[in-house]
Structures are given as structure tokens and as C-alpha cells.
Amino acid sequence: MGEGERGEQGGGHRVAKNVLTPQAEDFPRWYQDVVAKAELAENGPARGTMTIRPWGYAIWEHVQSDMDRRIKATGHDNAAFPLLIPMSYLEREAEHVEGFSPELAVVTHAGGEELAEPLVVRPTSETVIGDAMSRWIQGYRDLPLKLNQWGNVVRWELRPRLFLRTTEFLWQEGHTAHATWRDAQDETLQILHEVYDATISELLAIPTVIGRKTERERFAGAETTYTLEGLMRDGKALQMGTSHHLGQNFAKGFDIAYTDADGERKLAWTTSWGVSARVVGGLIMSHGDDRGLRLPPRCAPAQVVVVAVRDEVLDAARDLSGRLRAAGVRVRLDERTNVGFGRRIVDWELKGVPVRLELGPRELDAGQVALARRDGDGAKDAVALDAVVDRMPGLLAEMQQALYDQALARREAATQDVQGVSDIDGPGFFRVPYKVVGDAGEDALNERGYSIRCLVTADGDVPGPRGDDDEDLIAYVSKAY
Amino acid sequence: MGEGERGEQGGGHRVAKNVLTPQAEDFPRWYQDVVAKAELAENGPARGTMTIRPWGYAIWEHVQSDMDRRIKATGHDNAAFPLLIPMSYLEREAEHVEGFSPELAVVTHAGGEELAEPLVVRPTSETVIGDAMSRWIQGYRDLPLKLNQWGNVVRWELRPRLFLRTTEFLWQEGHTAHATWRDAQDETLQILHEVYDATISELLAIPTVIGRKTERERFAGAETTYTLEGLMRDGKALQMGTSHHLGQNFAKGFDIAYTDADGERKLAWTTSWGVSARVVGGLIMSHGDDRGLRLPPRCAPAQVVVVAVRDEVLDAARDLSGRLRAAGVRVRLDERTNVGFGRRIVDWELKGVPVRLELGPRELDAGQVALARRDGDGAKDAVALDAVVDRMPGLLAEMQQALYDQALARREAATQDVQGVSDIDGPGFFRVPYKVVGDAGEDALNERGYSIRCLVTADGDVPGPRGDDDEDLIAYVSKAY
Structure with missing residues (x-):
């Protein structure tokens, strides 16, 4: 055994204090610290690129798995489209190319030669998928066509931040085509609620505000953009996902058309929607505290860590891990008895494992294990070794709900109704009648570092497209990330 | 109902005959036809790129899921490394950059400006992962470090073929670091057998020959390359996956070093290994026939298709599908009673669904369903509707094994022992003593379009690295793809 580990036992909370910059002191610095020290991600060698380390990637895999199941359950098929897109494709939708041009990475040389036409590393795939749709759709029976792709995209980033804003990012992008405007609108909203909000609230335990983006925040090429906004612990918003009704903009540019039941040729209506690994950043900033990550059990790479305090309890610790695993719990066994005990506790707190079970000779003799909840204050409960496995599913479900409830309560406490732009100052959400803001008010807010995150109806529902009832929104x- | 579908019933076999170029007439053309008509993939707009359509992608998802489970079970963690790599990184391993230079796609402009240093779209990730390993590995306790990445890579391709050889391809690449040469060797071989061969033989039902590559077929930067080779139905080989012992080549280039238990600084030993979506091409060419794909049930997007012949049986067909789904069978319901029956049968045969259940009014009245096995001759069995669900798991397991057995028998019939290079002529595998080939023999073979796919021991086992016993290999x- 190394020095001091027994002495540090129980002092995990105290020891961890110095590991991270406290949130209240400097939230962005706290974020950087926890991303590095929980071994979630780090900068890549090229500007703005990111390496996602195993602990961070395992969280993303849980997001993927949960969301993929919902995407398939709502009738979408996965496919893979090319990374490299001819520049001319982007130019077929004027607003789209104008919006993305400043962010493009361009391949000009390949196979040892200069290319006749430069290739863009996809910033998003509406163009290349629109081209495929124009071939795959002939008659009305080919509609709706509902596709999804898991992959990477590149948008050159001058002020990168790990997970939140990187030059390359991992995401899914859905692309669908429909016979009518209404069908495309239903799709756009179904994704928001049944796929995105379901995963973000039920898996990541993050409450969202769902609404429509203003004109200036609309996706380049969309008719309407909808968004899900989370409120982080520092009172700034994070856009967690977007869903776009593309109208017939890409249908026109790529001739996505079908023959209807009467033999008439008609343009289709398309949608696109995406959620990226930035939600992992949202997870960190929604639940993390001064000791590190706090992971909701459903998306935790390990839901329980069994810490074997000394070598003589290794067999018992292995047995306990095995019984938890057999009960369907994701468990890690920490056998590092050669590492200081305090450091091991700090590690698992940093990494946000929901439940820590400490097993030492004392506990084993008493037929017990010390249980610490990551959402608690560091206090431990003595639990009978033969009861702890049965208790775990209920405890994990309770912690999942508790993290959501805390985040929701925090957001509600940080949300206030105001009557004018001049009342907006400080962290949190300000709800203000849209009609008193207008374009001039949005300019003024933007200049002060604020933005309109989204528009909702008076009842808090998602509004339709821009229209007469905007008066009442x-x-x-x-402020936002 | 459309015209003639009853008349075509039972003639599915005959009707399909004209859909594809027969294998015996022109195998490469047959391959192109089946890839297009089974809606597996198509060319992308940029040279050599590929779009994988939903039916092809679903097969790849089964490969991913099966292999990912095995990769994790053998102690590897997934992670994500950047797509864009500074050119200077590749140059740190001389043989590596020399090998890959002709195939690189290079980003020279991004964010509207010319880059100071060009970025390579990764052709493989030894360099950028080697750089990360050098930071993540400090002491011997950090070893082994066993990582895997699912992603895309780009290698400029002048003679592209869908799935088999494309400019961008989807794959997994594993990268590990170890304390000793022996540990790295064990890893290299474990992946070959416990991960790659397990998935390829058990999921894809493709038998492989596993052996060592010759010097000229070695991966650029490796000490030793091992391979799994499948034999396609036209008697050409397809490399299904490779596993490389990288020696200390990348450890030197990127300073991947550790402090051992005695406090001494030592270079690590690394490995890398990859399997790509090219195995889907191998699947097509291993099992497909003149009617289209024949999918092993374990990797089939749908294992059973229920074809409702007419509208009046739709309820019964839905009930049957539901019961199959509840029994854990992947099932599609074909309700397209408006499409000619013959065309529907041709479609499902093209797509290779293992079992087709046809339900018409006649069958329903008799309490039966007509069952056609895709690996059969087109003949149908009448099976009692209330027995077909129970029978399905056994039938699917039997078909999985039958496809493997057929492929193995075909390969064995197409493999012959010869005593010299001059005896090698025609399709299939030729087993020849390595010592009678030598470099000159390998030159002569290459000039005639043949290659040494791999070297095995006299007992058919995987040999060690280049050494004295090469005499006996x-x-x-x-010929090969």
C-alpha cells in the first residue's frame, strides 16, 4: 500500500476541493478542468479539433444508442453519405452556401495532384443527400423518405471549446422528404419531442425549452428552425439540438420531385435535424459540481464503482462486482490498492460515477459495504452486503430522477418574466413578449451578448412557422454557449 | 391489385433470371448489378466516393454491433480521434508517409484562408493516436493501452469499386500499446482470431485463411502484418481484415515510452488492426447467386419477410409478423398488394432475405403459409400457420450454418497444392511451398496478376514474424480484389 491512504479515507470530499477551479470562481475554467481531469476529451493537433477519450466517448455511445433506437422506432433508416462534396453542390442553394462558406475546409489536392474541382469536407449533408433523394424518389409511394446518418462534419472554428464548439464534430443528421408541407412540419416536430427531448430529458436528465428560432438564428437554407435549449449551471443557455423545416428550398435546388397519384409532377418538402456530441458538454454543465461530473445513471459508462480498499478484500470485491453485473448494473471494479485511497475516491468523484461502494476489511467483517451517492454530500451509508445488489436498480432510478428534478428546479429559479429588453440583465432565462423586442431589440440584445434562444407560445408550446400569431409569442x- | 401478379406466383425464380447478369457470364458485372438492384450502395458525386443505402448500411450495422461487442469483451475502449492531421505528423514515420503519400487528400484552405500547414484527411490514425499515447502513457501501469475507433478514412482511389475499394471508407481501427514485444504479438493474434475471424465466420458465414503477409504486402510502418483472406465465388481472394505488429516504429516516431517498475524509461510496442465495410462486398461475393444476395440470418436486416398476397389477408399477415417479432425474429411485412406479385418476390430474392413467407387467401383458408428458403431452389413448403413461429429460430440457425458449410466446401474444392510457381494458373487458391517462390517467384506471380495472399505454417497455422522457419511455410x- 502507498502512504496515507487510510488516513485520507472519508476525506474524499475535502481532498477533491483543490482538484478543480470552483464553479463560483470561474465557470469556464471549471469546465476546462473537469473535461481534462475526468479524462473526457482534449485538443487535437489541428486547430479546433478534438480527441474524445474513452470516458467521454462511452457517454456519447449511450446517447447514440438511446437516440438511434428512437430514430428507428419512428421509421427512419440509417445510411452513409460521402464526406467529400463537390463545391458546386453547395452552390445550388444560395442561402446555404452563403451561410457555410466562411466555415468550410476545402480539399484542393488529392492523389498527388491538384483537383479540377475542389471538394468540401461536409459541413452538413443537405446537398449530397438532396442529390440522392432526387434519384431515389420517383412516385408518391416513395414518400415519405426518412433517412439518418451518424458521422462527422467539419466547420472551421476560430474560438473552439471542447465538445461545445469544435472544427470537427460527431453528430447525427436526419434528412427526410415528404409529399406535403404539413407532413414535413409533423416530422420536424415529432423529432423534437419524441426523439430529441425524450433522449435529452430521459437519458441525460436535462430539461429543455423547445421553441422556434428567430429569423437571424435560422439554419442557412431552412424555412423554419426549431431548437431545444438547456440552461447550464452558470445561467447560460446551450442549444442541444435543432430541427429544420426546409420548405422546398433544397427540393428546388436538387430537383427532389415526385409524380402524385394523378400523374402530376410535384416538388417534395424536406426536413433536416441534428444533435451532436456537444450534448456531452451540456451534460457536464447541467449536473457537474465542484467535485467533478455527476452522471445520470442511464448515461454513465459505469453506474457503480466497487472500490477494494485493501488486497485482502479483493475476492469479496470481485464477487460483489460480479453479482451487480449479473443484475444488469454497469459496474467497475477498482483494484488499485497500490494507489492512495484518497486519490482513487477523487478520481471516481471527478468521473461522476453515480454510486461508489467501498469495501475494506472492517466493512467485510461486518458484512457491510460503505455506499456513497455522487449526488449526496459525501456522507456514506453502511449497507448490508447481501442487500446492496437488490437495492441498486431502485437507487439508480431515484438518482436519475433526482438529477432531472434538481436541474429543472434550478432552471425555474433562474427564469423570470420581464416586460422589456431593458429589464434583461444577468444570468438565467428572461421571458419577454416578442412583440416588444422586434428586430431593433434583438440587435440591442446581441450587442450586449444576449440572444433570443427561442420563441414559444403564451402557453409555452412550440409555435408554428412565422405568421400572424407572432404577436403573441x-x-x-x-447569454449562451 | 395490379395486372398479372397471380399468374406470376411461383414463377419468382424464372422472373428473376433476367434481372442480373449471370455470375458465370461476367462476375464483376453481376456484382455491380446486385449492388445496384438490391439497393446496397451507389457512387457518390466525388471520384471514388460511395453512398451506402439503408439495406447495405443495416448489414454493416450488424457487423459493427457484433465486432464492437467482441472488441469490448477483449478489454478495448472506444474513443474518437481527429479526422484532420497535420502533414508533419505523417512524416515522423518514414516508411508510413512514403506508403501513404500517393493516396492522401489534403486540405489546404479552411475558414476562407490558406492554411500555414496543410492538413491531411486521415488515411489511417497511427500518427495522431501515437501522439496521444505518448501523453497518456507514463508508467508501466498505464500499459497495455487498448483503444478502438469507429470512423471514416480517405485514401485516394483511381480504380474504385463499391465497398471493395473506395476513396472514403468506413471501418474500425484498433490501436494498442504494450510493455513487451510478446504482449504486442499476443494482441495482434488475439484480434485476428477472437474478434475478426469470430465475426467473419460466425456472423458473415465466410471461412477465412489466416496468415502472415509477405514483405511487399506489409502495412507501411509495420514490423509484421497478418491477414484474413476469404475466397469469393469467382475464385479470387478478398482481404477481409489485417492486424499489424508495429514493433517500435511508431513508438520511436512519437516517443511512446513508459517508466518500468525499476524506474527505467523504455519504448513501448504498438499494434494496429482494421476491418472495413469492404467485408460487405465479401459477403455479397461469398454467398450471392444469380437471383441476388443470400444473407446469413445473423447479419440480415430482415430475417423473414411476410408477403401479404392480397388485401384480404392483411390482418392475418400483420398478426403473423407481430408473432414473429415477439419471438425475437427480425421481420418485414410486405403489404404492397398494389405491386405485381412477381416483382415483389424478385425484390426480396435480390435483397437476400433468408426466409420468405407468402400468405394468400388460399393459404389462409388452409391455415397455412408458403415458406421459401433463400438458400433453396425456389421450391416452397406449406407450413401450418400456428407452427411457423416456433420453427423459425431453428430454421434460421440451420441456414446460417448451411451458408458457411457451402462456402467452406466451395473454397476447399477451389484450393489445390502445387509444387512450383509454373503450376499456378486459373481461379482458386494455390498452396505452394514458400521456399520455391522467393522474391523472383513473387515478382513473376505479380506480373501475371497473382499475389501471395498470405503465408501459413505446414500445419496451416499462423506463423510468427519473419525468421528462420520461413523455409517451411x-x-x-x-488473384485478388
Whole structure:
């Protein structure tokens, strides 16, 4: 055994204090610290690129798995489209190319020669998928066509931040085509609620505000953009995902058309929607505290860590891990008895494992294990060794709900109704009647570092497309990542 | 109902005959036809790129899922490394950059400006992962470090073929670091057998020959390359996956070093290994026939298709599908009673669904369903509707094994022992003593379009690295994709 580990036992909370910059002191610095020290991610060698380390990637795999199941259950098929897209494709939708041009990475040389036409590393795939749709769709029976792709995209980033804003990012992008405007609208909203909000609230335990983006925040090429906004612990918003009704903009540019039941040729209506690994950043900033990550059990790479305090309990610790695993719990066994005990506790707190079970000779003799909840204050409960496995599923479900409830309560406490732009100041969400903001008010807010995150109806519902009832909408305003 | 579908019933076999170029007439053309008509993939707009359509992608998802489970079970963690790599990184391993230079796609402009240093779209990730390993590995306790990445890579391709050889391809690449040469060797071989061969033989039902590559077929930067080779139905080989012992080549280039238990600084030993979506091409060419794909049930997007012949049986067909689904069978329901029956049968045969259940009014009245096995001659069995669900798991397991057995028997019939290079002529594998080939023999073979696919021991086992016992090795020689 190394020095001091027994002495540090129980002092995990105290020891961890110095590992991270406290949130209250410097939240962005705390974020950087926890991303590095929980071994979630780090910068890649090229500007703005990111390496996602195993602990961070395993969280993303849980997001993928949960969301993929919902995407398939709502009738979408996965496919893979090319990474490299001819520049001319982007130019077929004028607003789209104008919006993305400043962010493009361009391949000009390949196979040892200069290319006749430069290739863009895809910033998003509406163009290349629109081209495929124009071939795959002939008659009305080919509609709806509902596709999804898991992959990477590149948008050159001048102010990168790990997970939140990187030059390359991992995401899914859905692309669908429909016979009518209404069908495309239903799709756009179904994704928001049944796929995105379901995963973000039920898996990541993050409550969202769902609404429509203003004109200036709309996706380049969309008719309407909808968004899900989370409120982070520092009172700034994070856009967690977007869903776009593309109208017939890409249908026109790529001739996505079908013959209807009467033999008439008609343009289709398309949608696109995406969620990226940035939600892992949202997870960190929604639940993390001064000791590190706090992971909701459903997306935790390990839900329980069994810490074997000394060599003589290794067999018992292995047995306990095995019984938890057999009960369907994701468990890690920490056998590092050569590493200081305090450091091991700090590690698991940093990594946010929901439940820590400490097994030492004392506990084993008493037929017990010390249980610490990551969402608790560091206090431990003595639990009978033969009861702890049965208790675990209920405890994990309770912690999943508790993290959501805390995040929701925090957001509600940080949300206030105001009557004008001049009342907006400080962290949190400000709800303000959209009609008193207008373009001039949005300019003024943007200049002060605020933005309209989304528009909702007076009842808090998702509004339709831009229209007469915009008069009655409420704008959610905040600073944002 | 459309015209003639009843008349075509039972003639599915005959009707399909004209859909594809027969294998015996022109195998490469047959391959192109089946890839297009089974809607597996198509060319992308940029040279050599590929779009994988939903039916092809679903097969790849089964490969991913099966292999990912095995990769994790053998102690590897998934992670994600950057797509864009500074050119200077590749140059740190001389043989590596020399090998890959002709195939690189290079980003020279990004964010509207010319880059100071060009970025390579990764052709493989030894360099960028080697750089990360050098930071993540400090002491001997950090070893082994066993990582895997699912992603895309780009190698400029002048003679692209869908799935088999494309400019961008999807794959997994494993990268590990170890304390000793022996540990790295064990890893290299474990992957070959416990991960790759397990998935390829048990999921894809493709038998492989596993052996060592010759010097000229070695991966650029490796000490030793091992391979799994499948034999396609036209008697050409396809490399299904490779596993490389990288020696200390990348450890030197990237300073991947550790402090051992005695406090001494030592270079690590690394490995890398990859399997790509090219195995889907291998699947097509291992099992397909003149009617289309024949999918082993374990990797089939749908294992059973229930074809509702007419509208009046739709309820019964839905009930049957539901019961199959509840029994854990992947099932599709074909309700397209408006499409000619013959065309529907041709479609499902093209797509290779293992079992087709046809339910018409006649069958329903008799309490039966007509069952056609895709690996059969087109004949149908009448099976009692209330027995077919129970029978399905056994039938699917039997078909999985039958496809493997057929492929193995075909390969064995197409493998012959010869005593010299001059005896090698025609399709299939030629087993020839390696010592009678030598470099000159390998030159002569290459000029005639043959290559040494791999070297095995006299007992058919995987040999160690290049050494004294090379005298006794057997070379597998064939034409190849």
C-alpha cells in the first residue's frame, strides 16, 4: 500500500476541493478542468479539433444508442453519405452556401495532384443527400423518405471549446422528404419531442425549452428552425439540438420531385435535424459540481464503482462486482490498492460515477459495504452486503430522477418574466413578449451578448412557422454557449 | 391489385433470371448489378466516393454491433480521434508517409484562408493516436493501452469499386500499446482470431485463411502484418481484415515510452488492426447467386419477410409478423398488394432475405403459409400457420450454418497444392511451398496478376514474424480484389 491512504479515507470530499477551479470562481475554467481531469476529451493537433477519450466517448455511445433506437422506432433508416462534396453542390442553394462558406475546409489536392474541382469536407449533408433523394424518389409511394446518418462534419472554428464548439464534430443528421408541407412540419416536430427531448430529458436528465428560432438564428437554407435549449449551471443557455423545416428550398435546388397519384409532377418538402456530441458538454454543465461530473445513471459508462480498499478484500470485491453485473448494473471494479485511497475516491468523484461502494476489511467483517451517492454530500451509508445488489436498480432510478428534478428546479429559479429588453440583465432565462423586442431589440440584445434562444407560445408550446400569431409569442432570452 | 401478379406466383425464380447478369457470364458485372438492384450502395458525386443505402448500411450495422461487442469483451475502449492531421505528423514515420503519400487528400484552405500547414484527411490514425499515447502513457501501469475507433478514412482511389475499394471508407481501427514485444504479438493474434475471424465466420458465414503477409504486402510502418483472406465465388481472394505488429516504429516516431517498475524509461510496442465495410462486398461475393444476395440470418436486416398476397389477408399477415417479432425474429411485412406479385418476390430474392413467407387467401383458408428458403431452389413448403413461429429460430440457425458449410466446401474444392510457381494458373487458391517462390517467384506471380495472399505454417497455422522457419511455410496464391 502507498502512504496515507487510510488516513485520507472519508476525506474524499475535502481532498477533491483543490482538484478543480470552483464553479463560483470561474465557470469556464471549471469546465476546462473537469473535461481534462475526468479524462473526457482534449485538443487535437489541428486547430479546433478534438480527441474524445474513452470516458467521454462511452457517454456519447449511450446517447447514440438511446437516440438511434428512437430514430428507428419512428421509421427512419440509417445510411452513409460521402464526406467529400463537390463545391458546386453547395452552390445550388444560395442561402446555404452563403451561410457555410466562411466555415468550410476545402480539399484542393488529392492523389498527388491538384483537383479540377475542389471538394468540401461536409459541413452538413443537405446537398449530397438532396442529390440522392432526387434519384431515389420517383412516385408518391416513395414518400415519405426518412433517412439518418451518424458521422462527422467539419466547420472551421476560430474560438473552439471542447465538445461545445469544435472544427470537427460527431453528430447525427436526419434528412427526410415528404409529399406535403404539413407532413414535413409533423416530422420536424415529432423529432423534437419524441426523439430529441425524450433522449435529452430521459437519458441525460436535462430539461429543455423547445421553441422556434428567430429569423437571424435560422439554419442557412431552412424555412423554419426549431431548437431545444438547456440552461447550464452558470445561467447560460446551450442549444442541444435543432430541427429544420426546409420548405422546398433544397427540393428546388436538387430537383427532389415526385409524380402524385394523378400523374402530376410535384416538388417534395424536406426536413433536416441534428444533435451532436456537444450534448456531452451540456451534460457536464447541467449536473457537474465542484467535485467533478455527476452522471445520470442511464448515461454513465459505469453506474457503480466497487472500490477494494485493501488486497485482502479483493475476492469479496470481485464477487460483489460480479453479482451487480449479473443484475444488469454497469459496474467497475477498482483494484488499485497500490494507489492512495484518497486519490482513487477523487478520481471516481471527478468521473461522476453515480454510486461508489467501498469495501475494506472492517466493512467485510461486518458484512457491510460503505455506499456513497455522487449526488449526496459525501456522507456514506453502511449497507448490508447481501442487500446492496437488490437495492441498486431502485437507487439508480431515484438518482436519475433526482438529477432531472434538481436541474429543472434550478432552471425555474433562474427564469423570470420581464416586460422589456431593458429589464434583461444577468444570468438565467428572461421571458419577454416578442412583440416588444422586434428586430431593433434583438440587435440591442446581441450587442450586449444576449440572444433570443427561442420563441414559444403564451402557453409555452412550440409555435408554428412565422405568421400572424407572432404577436403573441414569448421570447426566451439569455447569454449562451 | 395490379395486372398479372397471380399468374406470376411461383414463377419468382424464372422472373428473376433476367434481372442480373449471370455470375458465370461476367462476375464483376453481376456484382455491380446486385449492388445496384438490391439497393446496397451507389457512387457518390466525388471520384471514388460511395453512398451506402439503408439495406447495405443495416448489414454493416450488424457487423459493427457484433465486432464492437467482441472488441469490448477483449478489454478495448472506444474513443474518437481527429479526422484532420497535420502533414508533419505523417512524416515522423518514414516508411508510413512514403506508403501513404500517393493516396492522401489534403486540405489546404479552411475558414476562407490558406492554411500555414496543410492538413491531411486521415488515411489511417497511427500518427495522431501515437501522439496521444505518448501523453497518456507514463508508467508501466498505464500499459497495455487498448483503444478502438469507429470512423471514416480517405485514401485516394483511381480504380474504385463499391465497398471493395473506395476513396472514403468506413471501418474500425484498433490501436494498442504494450510493455513487451510478446504482449504486442499476443494482441495482434488475439484480434485476428477472437474478434475478426469470430465475426467473419460466425456472423458473415465466410471461412477465412489466416496468415502472415509477405514483405511487399506489409502495412507501411509495420514490423509484421497478418491477414484474413476469404475466397469469393469467382475464385479470387478478398482481404477481409489485417492486424499489424508495429514493433517500435511508431513508438520511436512519437516517443511512446513508459517508466518500468525499476524506474527505467523504455519504448513501448504498438499494434494496429482494421476491418472495413469492404467485408460487405465479401459477403455479397461469398454467398450471392444469380437471383441476388443470400444473407446469413445473423447479419440480415430482415430475417423473414411476410408477403401479404392480397388485401384480404392483411390482418392475418400483420398478426403473423407481430408473432414473429415477439419471438425475437427480425421481420418485414410486405403489404404492397398494389405491386405485381412477381416483382415483389424478385425484390426480396435480390435483397437476400433468408426466409420468405407468402400468405394468400388460399393459404389462409388452409391455415397455412408458403415458406421459401433463400438458400433453396425456389421450391416452397406449406407450413401450418400456428407452427411457423416456433420453427423459425431453428430454421434460421440451420441456414446460417448451411451458408458457411457451402462456402467452406466451395473454397476447399477451389484450393489445390502445387509444387512450383509454373503450376499456378486459373481461379482458386494455390498452396505452394514458400521456399520455391522467393522474391523472383513473387515478382513473376505479380506480373501475371497473382499475389501471395498470405503465408501459413505446414500445419496451416499462423506463423510468427519473419525468421528462420520461413523455409517451411506454405504460400496461398491467387488473384485478388
